[in-house]
Amino acid sequence: MKMGAQDKFPFEQIDFDKGGGLIPAIAQDVVTGKVLMMAYMNEEALRATLETGRAIYWSRSRKVLWPKGDTSGNIQTVEKILVDCDQDTILLLVKQHGMGACHTGKFSCFYRKLTVTGEIEELDE
């Protein structure tokens, strides 16, 4: 995203109220198409994301802005922001830097699948 986009963003069109001030933000890697993670944003986080061009979420547990990758270096630069039909969820198309999105070191947080025998096991890929 172009820096400065936050000045013109129609925040009033995003339904933050439904989720008590937070919207789910799904991050999808633009290169591989893999869904990387899902986190939350409040208006401040979305504004900071637009201002900086990198994904900045809201940490529900720590109750602070969470600039993804500040500690690990695994930042996400945002290439496109999509909005869903009822405008209460966004999809970030990001370039994932570093090792990956997950704190475990995996590229995606969705690195395990349910098997038909009821196990949760790591994907082969």
Add this chain to the structure above:
Amino acid sequence: MKMGAQDKFPFEQIDFDKGGGLIPAIAQDVVTGKVLMMAYMNEEALRATLETGRAIYWSRSRKVLWPKGDTSGNIQTVEKILVDCDQDTILLLVKQHGMGACHTGKFSCFYRKLTVTGEIEELDE
């Protein structure tokens, strides 16, 4: 998913509590890789999804099970269920049937993007 998987699913490993009994469920189309929608599931909805092999969400507004596509015919058959690192969000890899996932007739609910001039406009594709 194989029918009958609900008998063995380790429901106790999924963190429904964090979201007051609900987990976000992201649906991604297995053919195109497009993220289709995000909705919620409670344990009952996840169990019904595993039992039937099609995506059955929980409608937060109507407070009932929401078998996706029952009215429209645009059902989603579930090919794989991925679980995220902290086990409070799932990613459904689905085959989208009919017109698409969105009630507007679009294939994906994420059919609009934010432009650098602060508009929300339809994607070209």
